[in-house]
Structures are given as C-alpha cells and as structure tokens.
Amino acid sequence: MISNIVEIVSLIAAAIALYFAATQTRKLQKQVHISNLFSRYEVLNHASERYDSALALVFQRPELRPYIFEQKPLDLHDEELARALTVADLMAGAVDYAVRVGPLFPDDARSDWTVVAKEMAKQPLFQTIVNEQPHQFPDLVEYFPREDVRPPHGAIDRVRAALRDGRGARRQGQSGRRGPSEK
Template structure:
C-alpha cells in the first residue's frame, strides 16, 4: 500500500515537473520572439537614422541630391567627389541594414523597392557597391539583379 502511494506521488511529481517545464519553454519562446522583434526594430531604426543623416546633408547642399536620385555622374576630378562617395557609403550602410531587417518581415517590400530604385538611378551608388560588394552583399545582389534585367 505504501509502495503504491509512493509510486503515485512520484508519478504525480514527474507530471507536474513536465507541465512546469512546458510553461517555462513557452515563456522562453515568447521572450525569444520579443527579443527578435526588438532587434529587427533596432536595425530598422538604425537604417532610418543613417538615411536621415544623408538626407540632412542634401538639405545643407541640395546639389548633392542629383548624384543619388537624378543619375548625375561623379567623375574622379569632381571637387565634391570625396563627399559624394562618403554619402554613398553611408547610404549603402543604411540600405544594407534595412534589407537585412526587411528579410525578417513578410511584406516588407518597401525595404527592397527603395534600395532597388536608388541603385538603378545612382551611378555613384552602383560604383560604391560594385567596388566593395563584400561590404554590402544584399545591395550587391540587388545591383546584379538590376543589371541582368537591363541586359535582357
């Protein structure tokens, strides 16, 4: 009789432990989901902040905007070349972060369309990304896609 009671209590303890483990596992999964969302949001924020820095420079010197949105070339002899290339690198960083985070969210089409449009329009962005594709692999893939579409 005592043996049956101890077996029952032991079995009950195992069942309660398993239920508690299930609750803990569900809570840990929920926490991981929350942390992932925070990370994605942080990446989007960083991307948007860098884009704001670039656009702030356009406000200070509107002539720079044409190198990114109007297809203006920036020759090596251009006195603004260092500034334009640096802005292109900042913009590439921002867009790469946005693409990285956008891959985690279904339907984040704008985070692909904007970089695609900018790369298609801006010779300096194309030059910077194709010059160091390992720094911006997602942008390099987009650029390759743009070029293959133009070729066909």
C-alpha cells in the same frame, strides 16, 4: 499497497512538474520572441539613423538630390563628385547593413529594406560607388545588375586624382606667391 500509493503520488508529481516545465517553456519562448523583435527594431533603427544622417547631407546640398533619387547620369567633377560619392557611400552603407541584418530577425514586410536597395541599384551614383567597391557592400551588391560588375566611369579614381592634383596645385600656388614685402 503502499508501493501503489507511492507510484501514484510519483506520477502525479511528475505530471505537475511536466506541466510547470511546459508553462515555463512557453513563457521563455514568448520572451525570446520579444527579445528578437526588440533587437531587430534596434538594428533597423540604427540603419535608419545612418541613412537619415546621409539625407541631412542631401538637405544641405539639394543639388545632389537628382543624382541620388532621380537617376541623373553622373556628370559631376572634382569636389562635387567627391561630395556626391561620400553621401552615396554613407547611404549605401546604411542600406547594406539593414539588408544584412534585417532577415536575421523575421518580422513583417513593412520594415524590409530590399525595396530601398532595389531603387538604389537604379541610380548611376550608387552603381558607381557599389561597383567600384563591392567588398564594402557585400549584401547590397546582390541587388545591382550583373552587367555592371566593372566600374562604369572610374569616378573614384578621378576624384582621388583631381583632389591630389588640386591640393598640389594649391600648395604650389601658395608657395609661389610673393607677399607685399617680397616684391
């Protein structure tokens, strides 16, 4: 009889322990979900800040807007081309980051950056920067057309050469000048 009572009390204790364990598991699951959402929003906020800093550069140089948003062919040279490629690099880096980490924290479709990536892939400026340096944008490059695997214009090499030649010419020009006392 006493053994039956001990067994019943043990079963009741086990049932109560299972109930509390289930309750704690549900609470932990809810906390993990909240933590994941917070992490996702933090990551996407970081990507947005990076993207916005590049947009601030566009605000300072509105002549770059058609190259970034309106599919204008890349006809810039020297410092203007370097500036446009720098802005594109910043924006592409932000979008690549958002596309990479966004799916790790599932949420609603409103915070999906794939739309931005697809629009970016239509712009010749971004095609140049991403196709010439695909290793820097491993997730973003997936949204770009496969036929654009090779750099269309070699724009980055042109910028490097122009800046190198321009600096050299300026140095030569400065060293070759004569001051008023040297004449």
